[in-house]
Amino acid sequence: MASIVVAEDDTDIAALLATVLSNAGHTVHTAPNGAEALEAITETNPDLIILDHHMPGMSGLDVAERLRSTDTTANTPVIMLSAAAPAAARGLVDVTISKPVRPKHLVEAADELLAARKTGEHPAHDAATQLVDVERLLAVSDFLTRPAHAATLDRFAEELTRITGVPMAAITLVLNDSVVVAGSYGLPKWVQEAGGVPVEWSPDTIVVAEDVPVLISDSRADEEYASSPLFSISGVRSYASVPLNSTEGHVVGTLCVMDDKPGTCTEDTVQTLHSQRAPALGLLSRVG
Template identity: 75%
Template sequence: MASIVVAEDDSDIASLLSTVLSNAGHAVRTAHSGQDALDMIAEAGPDLVIVDHHMPGLSGLDVAGRLRGAEATAGIPVIMLSAAAPAAARGLCDVTISKPVRPRHVLEAADALLAARLDGVPAAGTNHLVDVDRLLAVSDYLTRPAHAEALDAFAERLAELTGAPMAAITLMLNDSVVVAGSHGMPRWVREAGGVPAEWSPDTVVVAEDVPVLIGDSAVDGEYATSPLFSVSGVRSYASVPLNSTEGHVVGTLCVLDEKPGTCTEDTVQILHSQRAQALVLLARAG
């Protein structure tokens, strides 16, 4: 049995997680704000912390940062729940999980982190990027007859819906992001047909099967020096995974802007709503 603190301001989600984790034999305490969570953690010294990102007062990112910054709590595994985890969360949290929450996913992640902590080794996350079956699925899309005009038109519509001037449908190989359709993207990206994997946050989206939201790359810092951001002047970015019918993460829908603050969690939700149509277009032959 492990001691777990769940910080979640939505009482229904907090109750659901508490029930699932308790039924699995864990002792669970719930907090409804970031500060309450920190007080509870200081008192209980839990084996694991699960935090929602958006909470009253201190955010989940704030909580994770304070835990990592204190010697007594730096080693506690942290899971973040968010509709679009900020890029900085990956440097502070062991696992990020997308909302809507799938209780089984949370339980599996919790058990893996707890087992790893007991064994004294870092928990290995699932990296979908190099999965052979995933790469075969991507290859299948890439070998279909081209229909770039339809994909470009879809990207233009995506830009209109989100209010971002740049949008793209991508397919992700293990070492490169292939732009299947785009609107407003820099000419050098269009001419190259994509960018190296290490230049783009899409690598994280596909590798971890989570959305990524960057409100301002100059503040976030992680991708500020990447050519996609530094050369093109991109400041705001949002991307969601495209999951094939077989469950493979084959690519992304993403939007970008040179202005900070354009991309928000509302942007991420719009991208989520367009995923099914994007996959239909990618799968269409000729």
């Protein structure tokens, strides 16, 4: 059906992805690093490119930047796979998929991008559409109407700062127009008093829209968020956030940590946040 180049340095994962996509009818070429991926792309002129972010030598982000600056690949659809795709990837790739990758999710994303390429249309992945999804908002509302004890959630957030080593933490619920802080520790006073921030100020919009973690190592180096009040006024430099999913799969909120120092949040931070999603959801579901 289509020609796909997969760049993945883990041979077992590369074999799995190749098998899944081949079984879906596609011709798959694998490459163990960014440099060889670029060679394969030049040779095969693929219909779709799938990039792991962390590879030896050139990262997936480096490869994506090269692809977008080359006429022949500037419009080729690209999927990035990562445990925590950098925020900068959003301007370079069409879809980010969180690791560990769900094979069905990958095939569906690939098929959607390939179909859109044939018709010349761009698939709808915009944040606004996801934020106003009625079923998602009903799921968020269900959590908001529970008589949760803020003190319990605040203690959880405090513990989160201890285990991540990042000084500010929050459990949020995301509506269509605001990010509501359900529990927090160390947040700027004005955020605590307001009870949250507008969605357009927060990277959590990406988390909700794409159901992926977000990692910002230094907000001042990120054009999208450098001027956002959450960062510019509060001085937040480093940020990590992961999605909180309802039992039905809707992204109802996030678990996030932040620091006024750059580089504090890392992929290890994201992995720690992942490990705390279940207990956070448990507290949101049953405290009261």
